[in-house]
Amino acid sequence: MIARQPVPVKPRILISTDIGGTDPDDNQSIAHFLMYCHLFTTEGLVSSPSFGEGSKQQLLDMIDLYEKDLPKLQQHVKNYVLPDDLRKLCKQGRKGAAPLKGYAAATEGSDWIVSCARKKSTQPLWVLVWGGLEDVAQALHDAPDIQHNIRIYWIGGPNKKWSANAYAYVVKHFPGLWFIENNASYYGLFSDTDAADTLKKNKYYDAYIRGAGYLGKDFKKYYGGTVKMGDTPSLLYMMDGDPANPLKESWGGSFVQFKRSPRRVFYDGTSIADTVAAYTVVELHFKGPVVALPEDSACFTMAVQAKIGEQKWPGYYAGNGDYVVRYAPKQAETVTYQVSAAIPGFAVQKGQFVVRSGWPGKPGPDDYVLGDNWYTDRPDSDLFYGIQQGARTVSKWREAVLLNWAKRWAWLQ
Structure with missing residues (x-):
């Protein structure tokens, strides 16, 4: 058969x-x-x-x-x-x-x-x-x-x-x-x-x-x-x-x-106190200088340290000094990241968040319906x-x- x-x-x-x-x-x-x-x-x-x-x-x-x-x-x-x-x-x-x-x-x-x-x-x-x-x-x-x-x-x-x-x-x-x-x-x-x-x-x-x-x-x-x-x-x-x-x-x-599909939006970084479910769309916003870049330009990098080592993800300019990157962790772990850009006035920023198993986890106000x-x-x-x-x-x-x-x-x- x-x-x-x-x-x-x-x-x-x-x-x-x-x-x-x-x-x-x-x-x-x-x-x-x-x-x-x-x-x-x-x-x-x-x-x-x-x-x-x-x-x-x-x-x-x-x-x-x-x-x-x-x-x-x-x-x-x-x-x-x-x-x-x-x-x-x-x-x-x-x-x-x-x-x-x-x-x-x-x-x-x-x-x-x-x-x-x-x-x-x-x-x-x-x-x-x-x-x-x-x-x-x-x-x-x-x-x-x-x-x-x-x-x-x-x-x-x-x-x-x-x-x-x-x-x-x-x-x-x-x-x-x-x-x-x-x-x-x-x-x-x-x-x-x-x-x-x-x-x-x-x-x-x-x-x-x-x-x-x-x-x-x-x-x-x-x-x-x-x-x-x-x-x-x-x-x-x-x-x-x-x-x-x-x-x-x-x-x-x-x-x-x-x-609902889990989504968490964070402004000005995260800390070890922040927890998300695995596979959640994590959207990180950072404030930086207002620059003459077209919206949606890849202009900064988020370097992620996780169980598999370092990976780098492009971040984008959303206009009016708003810089955005999305990341979807695939397993339970603690994610450590550093955000940097070759843009004068853009400060290097570091952060962490905890990923737990059990998708889709608890409802949140940012979730996709x-x-x-x-x-x-x-x-x-x-x-x-x-x-x-x-x-x-x-x-x-x-x-x-x-x-x-x-x-x-x-x-x-």
Whole structure:
């Protein structure tokens, strides 16, 4: 069986991916997609690297490998998508994060999202976002009418950090969207402390993939073959049961409705006494000199010291001496930051705040108000996998998913 539950109709999907950026797990997820692509009506493959150097060439390279393996795959399934048909769907989206306003200029990728969403169909277009929301935000800005034709499944978490401005635009201006925000449940796919030995993420390659065609040889390039595939739960969700019901159990997770997205706005910095929930949009305002810069100019830097080391984030001029930066922490920790700019009269400022687990946390006056179709990770304590909220809604199916995939790797041996 490919799926636990039948899918009512073959879903229309468009994948927005940051493949080729800083995290090579997207290459693993694209390999998985290609080996199951006959299950979907695929309408777009958009390169959307909000951070890093990704481009649609990485998508084309993966399709080249798929083309070489296709004869063996077709011995088992006849209706695999032709490589040239997939190549026509590859589009280049925005490179780099959106500015403070959340959008910038149309791209080939954002225009393609609009075009696909406007097709006449009795089905919605499922937009599976594996990186930042920049091209989705741009498409919605340019064509607000498409909000009623699309459903979004977003792998958030760390992607939310890189894409905080685009997310803020979408959640503020399009609360009527149908939207799954998976900030942590996806961790269940590579959480393997209780897995059988051959299904450990660092053992699976040798047990099932080694020697399996061109895609299998390529797989070794990413994390040395260690299975991560953090974006794959979005595909698994489309393969198991009715995707219109996010409350159900599914290979791709089970979710709950939420009515507000946490946002905290601080003026003049923060201290250790300030606490936010993980994944909250933290908006920091600093006063500085009034300068002759266009509004939304990136003009200062927030250097963040966190568990993973130092990362730097651009801040923007909002006019009238107001300097703004957004940050969305991905886990419980204490964040220490320093704000600086090469602008005469802009004082270096330092601060801290505490991030606690348990999304979305207590309501606050700055929260974004959501419509009736926003869903996110289940908060039940027994569904945490370590610190990852809701991850057991995915990890419970990990064995079934990987054994099912192993059969397809065997086709390529």
